[in-house]
Amino acid sequence: MKRIVVVGGSLAGVSALDELRTRGFDGDLALVGAEPRPPYTRPPLSKEALANGIDCEQLALRPPGWYAEHGITLRLGRGAVALDSSARAVVLADGTRVDFDGLVVATGSSPRRPALLAGLTGALELRDLADAERLVRRLRHADHLVVIGAGFVGMEAAATARGLGLDVTVVDPAATPMNRALGTEVGRWFQRRHQAEGVRVLCSTGITRIDAGGYRTMVRLTSGETLAADALLVAVGAEAATSWLTGSGIDVGDGILCAPSLATSLPDVVAAGDVARWHNARFGESMRVEHWTNAVEQGRHAAATLLGERRPFESVPFFWSYQYDARLRCVGRPSAEDEVAVLTENDRCLVAVFGRNGLLSGAVCVNAPRQLAALRQAVADRVPFPDVAGTGLLAS
Numbered sequence: 001m002k003r004i005v006v007v008g009g010s011l012a013g014v015s016a017l018d019e020l021r022t023r024g025f026d027g028d029l030a031l032v033g034a035e036p037r038p039p040y041t042r043p044p045l046s047k048e049a050l051a052n053g054i055d056c057e058q059l060a061l062r063p064p065g066w067y068a069e070h071g072i073t074l075r076l077g078r079g080a081v082a083l084d085s086s087a088r089a090v091v092l093a094d095g096t097r098v099d100f101d102g103l104v105v106a107t108g109s110s111p112r113r114p115a116l117l118a119g120l121t122g123a124l125e126l127r128d129l130a131d132a133e134r135l136v137r138r139l140r141h142a143d144h145l146v147v148i149g150a151g152f153v154g155m156e157a158a159a160t161a162r163g164l165g166l167d168v169t170v171v172d173p174a175a176t177p178m179n180r181a182l183g184t185e186v187g188r189w190f191q192r193r194h195q196a197e198g199v200r201v202l203c204s205t206g207i208t209r210i211d212a213g214g215y216r217t218m219v220r221l222t223s224g225e226t227l228a229a230d231a232l233l234v235a236v237g238a239e240a241a242t243s244w245l246t247g248s249g250i251d252v253g254d255g256i257l258c259a260p261s262l263a264t265s266l267p268d269v270v271a272a273g274d275v276a277r278w279h280n281a282r283f284g285e286s287m288r289v290e291h292w293t294n295a296v297e298q299g300r301h302a303a304a305t306l307l308g309e310r311r312p313f314e315s316v317p318f319f320w321s322y323q324y325d326a327r328l329r330c331v332g333r334p335s336a337e338d339e340v341a342v343l344t345e346n347d348r349c350l351v352a353v354f355g356r357n358g359l360l361s362g363a364v365c366v367n368a369p370r371q372l373a374a375l376r377q378a379v380a381d382r383v384p385f386p387d388v389a390g391t392g393l394l395a396s
Contacts, residue, residue: 009033
């Protein structure tokens with residue numbers, strides 16, 4: 001290969017670029033990104049950056065000169081709109097075509113926006129730096145933030161806004177916060193933690209109508225209550241950014257469908273990060289993971305695959321969330337449908353393990369770093385769930 005193009009100014013994309021040079025690829029490298037800024041880290045956008053203001057230099061994934069030093073051409077501010085697989089070219093928003101011999105797709109995910117919000121200009125999202133800048137400006141003059149969606153981003157933003165002194169209300173139709181990913185037991189613990197800080201958490205509650213008027217937005221709930229918000233954040237999840245691949249011939253289905261090596265259905269095209277769906281043999285299931293560690297590991301693995309390796313990508317997913325003084329760390333692939341055993345629970349700490357098909361599928365540790373190390377290894381070893389849930393030895 002003489003020219004490799006990475007599409008997506010993401011952590012996975014930068015990790016792929018880094019790995020390509022580390023492995024000795026000395027051909028042309030180009031990074032295509034829809035945003036005008038060089039790639040930056042996103043987790044702080046709902047936490048430190050939201051609380052303390054945006055510092056682009058601090059958020060940057062690499063120093064300003066790193067790309068030139070590594071011979072990487074940046075094509076920023078013009079996102080990919082099509083993939084011409086027969087001509088082996090990426091088509092940009094301005095019509096420019098970027099030819100490639102090898103391609104890494106790392107376009108990440110894009111926010112879902114409920115039909116109820118169509119045409120509502122006052123509703124904010126929090127997926128990128130521009131979103132964060134808008135939200136920071138709004139919170140400076142707000143008294144009441146309403147968050148639609150009690151997932152990780154919504155609850156982190158709620159905690160941050162509460163720390164800034166705002167009244168905060170979170171609305172979600174699920175039974176508890178973060179319910180789909182972590183189940184009722186963990187969600188209930190975080191709901192109590194937020195309520196102790198003064199956040200209203202209205203779960204099992206839907207929205208019937210949203211009316212914008214002046215500086216306030218009226219959010220009408222299924223309970224009959226109406227919330228008056230002078231800042232409205234919509235955080236109802238994301239979906240893989242694959243629409244630009246329509247007609248390319250690449251296989252998609254809730255993400256780009258990849259072989260275990262992260263190779264796609266097109267020759268010399270690999271995928272990594274939020275956009276990639278692959279079969280993880282360690283868990284025996286197809287998965288798509290939207291977390292930091294996965295983006296780094298998959299970016300590197302996809303680069304190796306593009307250069308000729310064909311090892312399967314088998315990982316134990318790991319992610320974290322900071323809300324107030326609660327440091328959540330999760331390993332494995334827990335689900336609300338799994339068996340759950342709570343090993344430790346008090347006002348400060350929580351340790352819960354998840355089981356599926358008789359095996360340990362995941363673990364959640366809140367302010368419990370010592371237990372985390374043992375449980376992470378147990379998840380990797382796929383130990384029987386009853387061995388952990390029945391004795392609690394790993395949490396002692």
